[in-house]
Amino acid sequence: MRNGFHYPRPARTGIGRQPLDVEGIAYFSSVNPRWFNPSLTYGCVKEHEVSQFIPHFVLYDKICLTFRAFFKQPVFESPLEHYRVRKVNILYFLEDDTITVIEPEVENSGIKHGRLVRRNRIPKTAHGDFWHWKDFNIGIKMTMYGVMYHITDCDIFTKEYLQSQGIELNDPEEMPPDPYTLNRQLKLKSHSHKTEWTDDKFRRFLEYDGKILRFFAVWDDRDSEYGQLRQYIIYYYLADDTVEVHEVYKENDGRDPVPLLLRKMKLPREWKDLPIDFPSVMTVADEEATAYYTSKDFLVGETIFILGRRFLIYNTDTFTRKYFKEVLNITQRDAIDVFEKKPPPPVMPIPPYLGFGSPEDSLQSCLTVTIPQPPKKDVVQYLDNVSKYLRYEAIMDWVHPEDKDRKFVFSYSLSDCSITISEIPKRNSGFMEGTYLKSTRIPKPGTNLDDPEYYTPADLYIGAVVTVFTQRFIITGADLFVYHYMQTNPEKFPPHITDNIRNYMIKAGHLKEDTADHVQELEKEGEERKKNLNC
Template sequence: MEGLPLLPGYIFRDPTETKFHLPQKFGFKNGYRIATPVSVGIGDKPLDSDSITFYRDTQYVQFDPSLTYGRSKRSAPPVFVPHFVLYDKKALLFRGFFRESVCESPAEHYRVRHVNIVYYLEDDTLSVSEPAVKNSGLVQGCLVRRGRIPKNDAGHCWHWKDLNIGIDMLIYGIVYHTIDCDKFTKEYMESQGVELNPPEELPADPYITDRTLKEQTPASAPAVTDDRLRRFLEFDGKILRFFVAWDNRDADPTGCSELAPYVIYYFLADDTVQVQEVRSDNDGRDPFPLLLRKTKLPKNWKDLPANFPSLYLEISDQEITEFYSPKDFIIGNTIFVMGRRFLVYDCDPFTRNYFQKALNITQPAKMDVFPKKKPPPKPAIPPHTGFGTPEDSLQSCLSLQPKPPRKDVIRYVVNANKNLRYEARLDWVHPEDKDRRFIVLYSLADGNLSITEPPVRNSGIIGGRFLKPMLVPKPGTDPDNPEYYTAADIFVAPVHRDRCRPDGLPLHGGQSGEVPALGLQQHPQLRAAPGAGAGGSRGVRPGESLRGSVRGSVRGAGTASPVTLFFSHSLSQQHLIHFKHTFYGYKTQISRCTIIFVY
């Protein structure tokens, strides 16, 4: 196709070519002229200068000095920041004012209008705006739109180097006076070497000053608002309680009235008062629930307006001039509750603490207003009827439904299964009772005393229980309030010193004059017989051997008087058998001994 002549019929058009204009090289972008490099020609065909037709194969490698001297280090090119990017959204603010004359007005001759002068560093433009003043009646806001403002007739515009504090700026025939600037403006101007003048005071507008003085109301006490929700959240459940007395004896001609105790409750949440009567058993008064329901208590409930229709309208809070407050309830003061006089004589600890901390008032001490009553005489206890024990019969005198007497449970638990066992003989009168022997058993758990007579063959007396377990009173005591035998009253003693008379039969212990040491250590309530020591019996002293103790007892007693040996219950039967074998040489004396367990 390249060798065909340029004649009609020999030329073929390329259907893909649609554009036959020259590409545009110069243009505008964001208001700036920009030259765009062009690499194509008509029909978007590449230019001959960019094609490889005129390419010459030149050996540029031979002329590269970096191959000989090495590649040099190049510093990074500085970043280019356009002026509009560097100062974008940065502006200088100067505060100022201008005077506007007012004609044909008796109230004012001129106005002082405050303005803000803003200089934009991005494109060196200027704008003037006036802050809005409420109820000024003037069109405020933007006074001069943003743009380059001419400074003089020569066409020079205002520049940031021309701005300062305390200068006059003529803008479109109005003189603006600058008085101050913001912090950024001050720092920027100082960084550029511009020294700012000291700030000035902003003059006040005489009309606004006069109107402000007229609108000011005279000083008065602020109205106290009652925040009910706050009082409810803070004082809900907090009640002041005062103990009062109603004296109605002067108004009662019969003389039957007396001081009646009442309680006044003051609710701090809503300043209401409630009066309640103090009930007591058999006081002879009707059981009214409340004397005054929860309401605000007026100091003078008869102080009403002269035109108030009291015949058909009830008194409301609007007609009452003053109500009772916590400061009126001081001990010793008289409170009038709907015409009734109540004397405050005491209050509870919470009320005293509230007066001391919240009101800084110290309540006086309690007053004695009620006469002291004589204590009722104690009812006499009737004599014992003979049925049951005196303690059991006494319960029928204490209540209508008798209850069993209380038992000493601690004594029973501590001394459970612990008994004191003694051998005794009868203080005989008849010769046939001379050789009778008895076993006295005292229970430490409940204090019961029982006597058993061991059976003896061919004695003619049937042995067995002589006295069932019971509390045995001492002879000569009051039958209505008897004194019973205790563990300290039963001990081994001579006949003429210790006598126990259960059911009228005198018993006495063996001829022993000393309580055993082991028994005294285990039971401190046991005591030695007074005046004992004349008999042949003795206890084992601490640190004394069993053999030496028995030898001394047998030798001291001789063969004429019987000997009674005492052993603790801790000794087993094997120890007793070993004891008999050890003292076999004293068989005659040991066979006469009586072994008694004390436990």
């Protein structure tokens, strides 16, 4: 109803001005058309998504097509050339369809380069048409402001863009050469030459000042009377190719310490044919280039003559070897042993042991001329084993009946390998108890008196016979600490010695745990034997 008048409602249409389903007959034939919802049957109508608008100048901003071209510029009133080939780059900007022409710089061309055509839209015809990127292709000719450009190639981006737009590009063409540029290149090439290298003294001073090659040499003068093999050091100065020789002096060699054998000078090869005014007058000539020794002549193992003396080079320092290898590409040989080896000093024979003191104490008086020093002790062994003793019980291998019941205690000191023998007191025995033998290293019978072999803990076990200076003793017992020491140091004792002490400790009842284990092992062995017999 509008302004009080009834108007029919216009039919609603969808996309493409097609009638909607709600306007159909099925809708009006429904019992209750007000409750009919077509979206429940056909689904919701999808709305058309409108893409975001991007302006043309924003989409193609800073994007340009590059074409390589040339044009021929005529040259008038010149007998040498009639035209010049000028190479240019044509840039087409896609954002506003403008074109600019730029000529790259050519060396020694004599022409001002740069922008030839400013950036603008260039007319194609007189009817108001402009050049468009669809008109460009390889091999075509295009005229801009009266100049005809021939396109020969383009860059990779331009090729990909034109091919993506459906333009088929022609094959690239070669750029024709410029006669004037070729002529200039030939003239420059004919006049170009390399300056010959000259051995500039100032350059050598700046490069090699302070760098000296050092060679170790000997002069063998033993053929003459009172001659010797004398050592020298040869210094070669790289800054001016001069040589200096120093003699190596030793302490108390009887020679005057002259600082230099040869002062710093250029060393000639032919020393016999030297002029009278050498070296006060020196002229530079080509024939003199080989008249002096150079650094390449000083090699290990080579012999050089220094003003009549023959020197053998036997070694060099590290810097000299590195210089020869990196600069001269020469590898020096290893050092040569040219010195005679001194004979070893004579060994004085050791006199036999006379029986005074110990053999070690007597030996100290033979090793030194001054006041003899006492034998040196092993301090580490002493500190590790101080107050540690291995105690054994022993009886005397008696000959006389009164010695039958005497018992002794052997105390072996681990700090100095000495043995102390003490007698166990017995009532009415008639013998004094206490120290029988003070702390002494006891040698084994039958050993060399000059270098005797002494008793060690490995020689003391149950039943062992120990001869103490012709008196025989039999070991009958041991302390529990002896067994623990054997367990701690098994490498010092043979297995049978360890088993000997272990069996004694088990019988004496000192090793109850080992006894129980031994009994269990015997029981297991007995049970296994019974099973085998029953089978």
